[in-house]
Amino acid sequence: MIRDRLHLFWATLSRGALNAILVCMCGAVLLGGCATRPPESDPVALAEYKETNDPIEPLNRYFFAINSLIDAFVLKPAAVLYDWSLPKPVKNSVRSFFNNLETPVTLANDIFQGEWGRAKTTTTRFAINTTAGIGGLIDWASPMGYPYHSEDFGQTLAVHGVGSGPYLYLPVLGPSNPRDGIGYAADTMMNPMTYVLRGHDKVRFILFTSNAIDRRSRAIEVLDEIERSSVDYYASLRSLSRQRRADEIRNGKPDFESLPDLSASNYGSDDAVEEEPKKM
Amino acid sequence: MIKGKNISALLSLGMLIAASLFLSAPARAEISSQGAQDFVKSVTDRTLDVLRDKSLSPAKQDKQFSQIVRESLAFKKVGMWALGRYAKTATPAQIQEYLEILDEYIVRVYLSRLRSLSNEKILVTGTQSVGNDIIVLSRVEFPATGRPPVNINWRLVYENGAYKIFDVQALGIWMAQEQRAAFASVISKNNNDVGALIKVLRTKITAPEASVNAANDVKKSAQ
Numbered sequence: 001m002i003r004d005r006l007h008l009f010w011a012t013l014s015r016g017a018l019n020a021i022l023v024c025m026c027g028a029v030l031l032g033g034c035a036t037r038p039p040e041s042d043p044v045a046l047a048e049y050k051e052t053n054d055p056i057e058p059l060n061r062y063f064f065a066i067n068s069l070i071d072a073f074v075l076k077p078a079a080v081l082y083d084w085s086l087p088k089p090v091k092n093s094v095r096s097f098f099n100n101l102e103t104p105v106t107l108a109n110d111i112f113q114g115e116w117g118r119a120k121t122t123t124t125r126f127a128i129n130t131t132a133g134i135g136g137l138i139d140w141a142s143p144m145g146y147p148y149h150s151e152d153f154g155q156t157l158a159v160h161g162v163g164s165g166p167y168l169y170l171p172v173l174g175p176s177n178p179r180d181g182i183g184y185a186a187d188t189m190m191n192p193m194t195y196v197l198r199g200h201d202k203v204r205f206i207l208f209t210s211n212a213i214d215r216r217s218r219a220i221e222v223l224d225e226i227e228r229s230s231v232d233y234y235a236s237l238r239s240l241s242r243q244r245r246a247d248e249i250r251n252g253k254p255d256f257e258s259l260p261d262l263s264a265s266n267y268g269s270d271d272a273v274e275e276e277p278k279k280m
Numbered sequence: 281m282i283k284g285k286n287i288s289a290l291l292s293l294g295m296l297i298a299a300s301l302f303l304s305a306p307a308r309a310e311i312s313s314q315g316a317q318d319f320v321k322s323v324t325d326r327t328l329d330v331l332r333d334k335s336l337s338p339a340k341q342d343k344q345f346s347q348i349v350r351e352s353l354a355f356k357k358v359g360m361w362a363l364g365r366y367a368k369t370a371t372p373a374q375i376q377e378y379l380e381i382l383d384e385y386i387v388r389v390y391l392s393r394l395r396s397l398s399n400e401k402i403l404v405t406g407t408q409s410v411g412n413d414i415i416v417l418s419r420v421e422f423p424a425t426g427r428p429p430v431n432i433n434w435r436l437v438y439e440n441g442a443y444k445i446f447d448v449q450a451l452g453i454w455m456a457q458e459q460r461a462a463f464a465s466v467i468s469k470n471n472n473d474v475g476a477l478i479k480v481l482r483t484k485i486t487a488p489e490a491s492v493n494a495a496n497d498v499k500k501s502a503q
């Protein structure tokens with residue numbers, strides 16, 4: 001039954017995403033989902049392998065293919081229909097509502113990161129939008145000078161120095177990594193909604209799906225364009241999601257220090273001079 | 281009395297002063313900063329002019345936009361950088377072919393990615409030095425829709441007395457870095473053969489969708 005399966009899904013997540021990931025990785029080893037690490041005798045390939053940091057790439061690509069099917073046949077059509085049929089104010093209310101629901105998680109992580117100013121903004125937003133905004137349906141706070149931002153435990157871990165680890169393409173959740181996967185599980189445990197909705201799997205499913213459809217609808221053109229123009233959509237997505245995640249962790253502050261050093265490469269880069277791998 | 285010798289001395293002094301005025305530069309950082317900002321401003325202004333010109337046919341718009349991109353981008357440098365370590369293993373013929381196709385490819389990618397910001401205000405806000413290069417900071421504002429502004433950063437290189445764009449960053453993502461990762465993936469999956477990448481690039485540039493107005497029509501119908 002769907003209900004039982006969903007219950008199992010959430011239970012697995014909240015009892016430890018780490019377990020699930022470890023199982024996956026063992027499975028990956030057994031099923032050949034691991035990328036072949038190039039031998040030491042091929043330094044070019046080996047350096048590339050290390051920089052890419054995607055040791056279970058075949059397994060990731062498998063999940064990516066499955067997700068792409070779900071996206072093509074279910075999620076994207078739903079998102080397109082949603083986008084086309086509903087007026088903008090309604091869609092904005094949906095977004096507002098879900099953003100508001102995420103407040104406890106954002107607030108907790110603002111505090112964990114010592115971001116007091118942002119914590120204040122989060123609290124103010126919640127107060128304004130839940131009351132005057134009727135349960136979060138109207139975002140009065142943004143135009144009042146309290147812009148929206150989101151935080152999660154993965155970002156908190158990153159801020160405290162935890163590296164991301166290898167690339168993971170998770171079923172349903174998409175581009176991620178061990179640190180952020182654990183973060184997601186932690187957030188689920190921290191979120192009061194998890195407990196409020198315990199036993200109401202149908203409601204939880206509807207909320208999760210509507211949120212996903214709304215988010216998907218806001219990325220239709222962007223993702224279409226990337227897919228159209230990319231020579232390897234999976235690899236592009238990997239690079240984009242990592243860069244975007246690093247930007248999120250820095251809260252949008254520019255980081256020009258870790259840019260690749262161009263003076264070292266001179267029309268045909270010298271292998272002896274390695275550019276900094278972009279990892280976060 | 282002013283004699284020939286004095287005149288020539290005066291002239292020399294005059295020339296020396298003039299020369300020092302023209303040739304002496306304030307600290308390199310200052311000149312680069314203003315020049316870099318002006319360059320980005322001129323590129324974005326020209327682009328906006330083309331995209332806002334209703335009298336131009338779509339084909340002509342594409343052509344003019346391509347022209348601007350070709351003039352402003354450090355094509356060869358970006359191309360060789362994007363190949364990364366595979367540049368060493370490619371044959372000169374492959375490199376030649378790659379650079380020719382990349383030219384067209386990059387124009388199309390920039391066309392479709394930046395056209396979504398075409399109708400908005402772009403404000404150049406400052407610069408920052410990184411090594412020998414310079415980064416120009418700018419911001420796109422959306423006064424019509426009230427969408428929060430997006431920061432766009434331009435990494436410029438200075439070649440032969442002219443500024444050229446090396447990379448563009450929007451929403452935290454550097455475009456050339458993303459392309460480099462995708463290129464490396466294609467090459468490494470095909471036994472480090474650059475020819476495979478060339479083949480894929482060729483399919484991308486013959487695709488009909490990458491035109492300014494095609495993308496705009498999609499955007500309009502989605503609103």
